[in-house]
Amino acid sequence: MSNDSSSELEVAGAHEIEHALRRSDTDPRAAQRAERQVAIMFVGSVLASILFVVAFVSVKSTAVVDLPLIGRIGLQNLTLGVASGLGLFLIGAGAIHWARKLMSDEEIVDERKSFASDDETREAVVESFHTGVEESGVMKRPLIRRTLLAAMALMPIPAIVMLRDLGPLPETKARETLWRKGSRIVTDISYRPIKPEDIPLGGLVAGALPADLKKVEEEEGNLNQRAKAAIILVRMAPDEIRSQQIQDGDFQGILAFSKICTHLGCPIALYEQRTKHLLCPCHQSTFDLADDGNVIFGPSARRLPQLAIEVDKEGYLVAKEGFQEPVGPSFWERG
Numbered sequence: 001m002s003n004d005s006s007s008e009l010e011v012a013g014a015h016e017i018e019h020a021l022r023r024s025d026t027d028p029r030a031a032q033r034a035e036r037q038v039a040i041m042f043v044g045s046v047l048a049s050i051l052f053v054v055a056f057v058s059v060k061s062t063a064v065v066d067l068p069l070i071g072r073i074g075l076q077n078l079t080l081g082v083a084s085g086l087g088l089f090l091i092g093a094g095a096i097h098w099a100r101k102l103m104s105d106e107e108i109v110d111e112r113k114s115f116a117s118d119d120e121t122r123e124a125v126v127e128s129f130h131t132g133v134e135e136s137g138v139m140k141r142p143l144i145r146r147t148l149l150a151a152m153a154l155m156p157i158p159a160i161v162m163l164r165d166l167g168p169l170p171e172t173k174a175r176e177t178l179w180r181k182g183s184r185i186v187t188d189i190s191y192r193p194i195k196p197e198d199i200p201l202g203g204l205v206a207g208a209l210p211a212d213l214k215k216v217e218e219e220e221g222n223l224n225q226r227a228k229a230a231i232i233l234v235r236m237a238p239d240e241i242r243s244q245q246i247q248d249g250d251f252q253g254i255l256a257f258s259k260i261c262t263h264l265g266c267p268i269a270l271y272e273q274r275t276k277h278l279l280c281p282c283h284q285s286t287f288d289l290a291d292d293g294n295v296i297f298g299p300s301a302r303r304l305p306q307l308a309i310e311v312d313k314e315g316y317l318v319a320k321e322g323f324q325e326p327v328g329p330s331f332w333e334r335g
């Protein structure tokens with residue numbers, strides 16, 4: 001610890017830079033106007049936080065709006081983003097305006113000094129802090145103080161309200177997909193029904209869906225069912241299939257598996273026809289489709305669920321039944 005007098009706050013060499021007075025320093029009415037402007041910004045932040053909560057509760061998560069340049073966007077996401085951004089912006093803008101117009105703006109130059117501080121210096125720092133508080137006017141200006149406290153108190157509320165999106169747990173919803181006995185298998189995008197002869201030996205259909213998905217998506221207005229129901233189809237010679245999760249689950253060597261990786265849910269379609277391995281691009285989990293869809297490499301802890309298939313009277317591929325295992329990631333307990 002140094003007792004060097006240069007470590008004191010008031011050091012030889014420290015000097016004030018010439019100070020230009022602001023209008024708010026000399027005109028009490030200008031100071032009051034600035035005070036009101038700051039308070040209006042803090043109140044605006046309070047209103048933005050309230051708007052966030054109202055939008056979260058009252059705007060449907062499925063509502064969409066078309067905006068120029070941006071295009072189609074969820075109305076709730078838009079409102080929540082604007083409200084939380086505005087709330088933060090107004091607190092920052094109010095604080096800057098307060099500092100520029102009302103806080104002390106006298107600058108001093110303090111020459112570099114020893115890092116160690118003696119007791120006198122610490123006392124001086126504490127005194128300086130109190131002086132800063134005094135000069136900021138926070139104690140003298142209860143309007144600013146209270147509106148700032150209100151704005152700061154309400155800022156965490158949007159984050160707390162959003163915790164609601166963490167629950168409830170999906171329970172059985174994660175286990176159920178649209179696949180039922182007789183669900184016709186159609187191609188993604190074009191919704192064209194698939195016949196066995198559409199898939200050559202060694203071939204892959206990288207994305208297939210249940211035929212009634214389109215109607216359900218139009219009714220529900222979201223893609224939740226698609227995310228669970230997507231499957232891939234591969235065709236191999238029947239004697240290349242070493243084992244299946246469901247007895248006779250294939251149709252003439254055509255096998256259907258969930259397209260959703262059982263690790264963290266990436267869609268998978270990297271199929272190596274020679275080895276019958278399916279590789280997930282996200283973390284390289286590899287599934288052997290000729291052997292139960294078992295995991296042979298990577299972080300996934302669960303095999304890829306198989307969908308048993310057959311053909312209907314018109315010769316189109318259909319599901320024999322729904323999935324017998326939950327599809328998708330295994331990050332919650334599936335029992």
Ligand code: FES
Binds near residue numbers: 264266280281285
């Ligand atoms: S999501 Fe497929 S390996 Fe991680």
